[in-house]
Amino acid sequence: MNLEELYKKYKQISQEIISALEKEDLDALEDLLFEREEILKNIMSNEVEKERLQELYTKYDLFNIDKIMKEKFNDKIHIVKQELNKLRKRKQATRGYNNLSAKAVFLSKRK
Numbered sequence: 001m002n003l004e005e006l007y008k009k010y011k012q013i014s015q016e017i018i019s020a021l022e023k024e025d026l027d028a029l030e031d032l033l034f035e036r037e038e039i040l041k042n043i044m045s046n047e048v049e050k051e052r053l054q055e056l057y058t059k060y061d062l063f064n065i066d067k068i069m070k071e072k073f074n075d076k077i078h079i080v081k082q083e084l085n086k087l088r089k090r091k092q093a094t095r096g097y098n099n100l101s102a103k104a105v106f107l108s109k110r111k
Contacts, residue, residue, distance in 0.1 A: 003046055007056045010039045014065045021072040 001009070013036045020029040043053070057063065 001042065003043065003048060003052070003056060006039055006043050006046075007060050007062070010036065010043070011060045011062060011065060013039065014062070014069055018065070018069050018072055021069070021076060024076075 013032055017029060017032045017036065020026075020032060
């Protein structure tokens with residue numbers, strides 16, 4: 001594959017990653033990220049001037065696509081963190097309730 005084709009494929013896969021993030025298709029996302037990484041390795045293995053790489057990056061508007069992808073990942077990370085915090089709070093509340101009821105039984109027993 002030549003450099004232009006690699007950049008086109010990179011753009012296509014990046015757009016598919018964004019779509020997979022929106023659909024929450026984690027199986028496809030894993031495969032797409034692996035494929036994108038392989039393309040990046042191929043791009044970097046080509047001994048091309050840095051200016052040419054930047055030119056193609058700009059030509060295919062990859063900066064904006066990468067920016068959108070990063071925002072989507074950050075949104076998903078934020079949502080997952082919120083869910084983990086909710087679960088942690090529920091677990092603490094349950095543990096506290098269980099400890100309270102155990103202490104109440106212990107204190108209410110007579111000899």
